[in-house]
Amino acid sequence: MAGKQLLTRKLIARVFIYTALTIAMVWALMPIVWMVLSSLKTQAGMFSMPPKFIFKPTFSTYAFMFNEGNFGLFLKNSVIASLSSTFIALVLGTLGGYALARGNYKGAKHIAFWIISTRMTPIAAAIVPLYLIFAKFHLMGTALGLVIAYTTFNLPFALWMMMTFFAELPPDMEHAAMVDGATKFQAFYKIALPQVAPGLVATGILCLMFAWNDFAFASVFTSHKTQTIPVAVSLLVSQTGIAWGQAMATGTVIILPMLVAGLAVRKYLVRGLSMGAIK
Amino acid sequence: MATVSFKNVYKKYGDQTVVKNLNLEIKDQEFIVLVGPSGCGKSTSLRMLAGLEEVTSGDIYIGDTRVNDMPPKDRDIAMVFQNYALYPHMNVYDNMAFGLRLRKYSASEIDRRVKEAAAILGIEHLLERKPRELSGGQRQRVAIGRAIVREPKVFLMDEPLSNLDAKLRVQMRAELAKLHQKLKTTCIYVTHDQTEAMTMGDRIVVMKDGVVQQVATPSELYNNPKNIFVAGFIGSPAMNFIDCTCIKENDEVCLVNEDGFKFLINDKKLADKLINYHNKKLVFGIRPEDVRGVPGESSKENCQRVRVDVVENLGSETLVYVSFGKQTIVCRFMGSPKHKVGENITIALSPNRYYLFDKESGVSVID
Numbered sequence: 090m091a092g093k094q095l096l097t098r099k100l101i102a103r104v105f106i107y108t109a110l111t112i113a114m115v116w117a118l119m120p121i122v123w124m125v126l127s128s129l130k131t132q133a134g135m136f137s138m139p140p141k142f143i144f145k146p147t148f149s150t151y152a153f154m155f156n157e158g159n160f161g162l163f164l165k166n167s168v169i170a171s172l173s174s175t176f177i178a179l180v181l182g183t184l185g186g187y188a189l190a191r192g193n194y195k196g197a198k199h200i201a202f203w204i205i206s207t208r209m210t211p212i213a214a215a216i217v218p219l220y221l222i223f224a225k226f227h228l229m230g231t232a233l234g235l236v237i238a239y240t241t242f243n244l245p246f247a248l249w250m251m252m253t254f255f256a257e258l259p260p261d262m263e264h265a266a267m268v269d270g271a272t273k274f275q276a277f278y279k280i281a282l283p284q285v286a287p288g289l290v291a292t293g294i295l296c297l298m299f300a301w302n303d304f305a306f307a308s309v310f311t312s313h314k315t316q317t318i319p320v321a322v323s324l325l326v327s328q329t330g331i332a333w334g335q336a337m338a339t340g341t342v343i344i345l346p347m348l349v350a351g352l353a354v355r356k357y358l359v360r361g362l363s364m365g366a367i368k
Numbered sequence: 369m370a371t372v373s374f375k376n377v378y379k380k381y382g383d384q385t386v387v388k389n390l391n392l393e394i395k396d397q398e399f400i401v402l403v404g405p406s407g408c409g410k411s412t413s414l415r416m417l418a419g420l421e422e423v424t425s426g427d428i429y430i431g432d433t434r435v436n437d438m439p440p441k442d443r444d445i446a447m448v449f450q451n452y453a454l455y456p457h458m459n460v461y462d463n464m465a466f467g468l469r470l471r472k473y474s475a476s477e478i479d480r481r482v483k484e485a486a487a488i489l490g491i492e493h494l495l496e497r498k499p500r501e502l503s504g505g506q507r508q509r510v511a512i513g514r515a516i517v518r519e520p521k522v523f524l525m526d527e528p529l530s531n532l533d534a535k536l537r538v539q540m541r542a543e544l545a546k547l548h549q550k551l552k553t554t555c556i557y558v559t560h561d562q563t564e565a566m567t568m569g570d571r572i573v574v575m576k577d578g579v580v581q582q583v584a585t586p587s588e589l590y591n592n593p594k595n596i597f598v599a600g601f602i603g604s605p606a607m608n609f610i611d612c613t614c615i616k617e618n619d620e621v622c623l624v625n626e627d628g629f630k631f632l633i634n635d636k637k638l639a640d641k642l643i644n645y646h647n648k649k650l651v652f653g654i655r656p657e658d659v660r661g662v663p664g665e666s667s668k669e670n671c672q673r674v675r676v677d678v679v680e681n682l683g684s685e686t687l688v689y690v691s692f693g694k695q696t697i698v699c700r701f702m703g704s705p706k707h708k709v710g711e712n713i714t715i716a717l718s719p720n721r722y723y724l725f726d727k728e729s730g731v732s733v734i735d
């Protein structure tokens with residue numbers, strides 16, 4: 090009798106949990122699904138009531154964007170800016186993070202905190218000084234300027250993350266490697282680095298996302314030639330109205346690579362993001 | 369293969385000195401054991417020799433080369449760490465081959481050495497596995513294998529057996545001893561287990577608070593401990609200590625205390641020496657195996673009437689904890705228990721196998 094009661098109670102709990110999860114998932118996914126579907130419809134089909142979920146998809150919007158507009162260029166700009174800044178942030182951040190975690194400097198903690206505190210600067214506060222600097226060095230409107238702007242935020246973040254991962258790694262393996270015949274640098278990249286690979290991947294994805302999604306920096310520092318996709322989307326709002334089809338298609342293009350990357354490295358992402366949480 | 373020497377070596381962390389004036393000459397092919405309680409500076413000494421810690425002052429030599437400023441990779445030593453420190457992202461083969469690859473050995477030579485070491489250690493079937501797929505004992509073997517493939521001048525081992533269960537530890541102890549017989553490489557072995565030290569070491573270095581207490585062979589250490597610390601550290605169960613006062617009455621020199629302890633010094637030479645200690649505090653030491661039970665209420669010399677507190681049956685022998693006054697003594701009797709708790713018995717202290725220490729300095733009075 091009591092057992093049966095327990096069973097029903099468990100069942101009710103289950104039903105409740107799954108209902109809640111389903112609602113949350115629909116809530117989160119609905120806009121995305123709607124966006125992706127809309128991007129595959131014609132302008133007319135987009136607003137038909139009730140909305141159709143089964144229809145003949147058309148890639149005409151995408152074709153138009155790439156053929157008539159400058160979308161290919163924007164996409165290229167976005168890819169270059171975010172990949173370059175992520176690459177620089179990861180290389181320098183990994184080296185610096187390792188140095189801070191392993192070097193026994195006086196005040197290493199203070200240096201580390203100062204570095205991460207620069208990441209906490211509101212973007213708006215960074216724009217003005219960067220603007221002045223870029224203007225002076227003729228970096229306004231250049232891809233290099235944008236990469237530098239992203240790196241000012243990604244580098245401290247990557248450095249702090251990598252430092253945390255390295256600090257949690259017991260140093261014995263590197264010591265063993267050095268006794269085995271490795272230089273300090275070999276111990277770093279042959280022994281320590283492979284062990285924080287999940288952390289490196291997770292950090293890279295987060296850096297990439299920051300740069301890829303950025304609107305504020307790009308809207309200020311880019312010119313017509315160096316515009317990135319988020320800026321391009323904003324330009325679809327014109328006095329004559331909003332080009333909904335293109336907006337949806339662009340949104341899809343923004344989300345898709347991150348989605349694919351996230352799924353591809355999901356295993357690393359979870360392990361990397363929880364690396365700090367273990368123990 | 370090589371000799372190793374520490375000359376006036378100090379190690380300081382801030383204002384804390386963890387190794388004080390270490391002087392040690394280790395012979396070629398010797399198996400030397402550093403032993404001492406936790407935190408006494410054993411690992412630090414070893415790590416200075418490996419080049420993983422800087423030497424604050426003094427010199428360390430491997431062979432004729434002063435190695436103070438030499439990076440670890442050039443010292444030609446191999447080290448086994450307490451937690452093994454295997455490279456988790458490499459399989460067993462690559463773990464063992466790592467050092468050889470860095471030294472640019474040919475693939476065939478690497479293969480030969482790794483296979484040979486694997487055969488010696490019985491881990492040939494594990495070469496493809498990752499460290500996390502191994503048991504503690506297997507990891508331990510891999511760690512040793514990684515050291516022996518290098519054929520280094522010196523082996524350093526920092527408590528390599530302490531993470532193993534008791535049975536495996538005894539087995540590996542014997543295997544390591546055998547391995548040393550075979551390879552004959554100079555070996556410095558750190559442990560805080562005195563049994564390991566006694567069974568494995570050609571010579572033993574006993575340390576305490578960063579200071580070397582005594583360097584000697586196991587039997588020398590057991591029979592002639594230089595001070596009360598070494599006496600208490602070596603031997604299990606530990607030596608019994610009895611605080612007492614030295615008294616000379618008539619022509620006899622006696623040790624007495626207020627619990628009714630009385631011990632007559634038979635040895636004429638020692639008695640003469642103890643004249644200087646008249647009325648001074650000494651510590652009398654006797655090992656559990658040098659106490660005998662005697663029948664009846666013997667009032668013979670150096671016998672003591674005691675009460676049995678605890679009896680521990682170890683099978684082949686029995687440990688009996690007895691007391692008189694505030695003093696407790698452990699006795700080690702052969703065979704199964706013959707005494708009951710609460711019973712009063714008489715014990716005889718061996719008239720020639722005992723130790724005497726100055727109460728104040730702790731230094732042995734017998735030489």
Ligand SMILES: Nc1ncnc2c1ncn2[C@@H]1O[C@H](COP(=O)(O)OP(=O)(O)OP(=O)(O)O)[C@@H](O)[C@H]1O
Binds near residue numbers: 386404406409413
């Ligand atoms: N990096 C460090 N900074 C400050 N003090 C340290 C450092 N490393 C070790 N010590 C101190 O040095 C002393 C000796 O340490 P060591 O590791 O050599 O001891 P040990 O004899 O190996 O002990 P155990 O048997 O516990 O391994 C200890 O008191 C320890 O607290």
Ligand SMILES: [Mg+2]
Binds near residue numbers: 410411412526
């Ligand atoms: Mg230690």
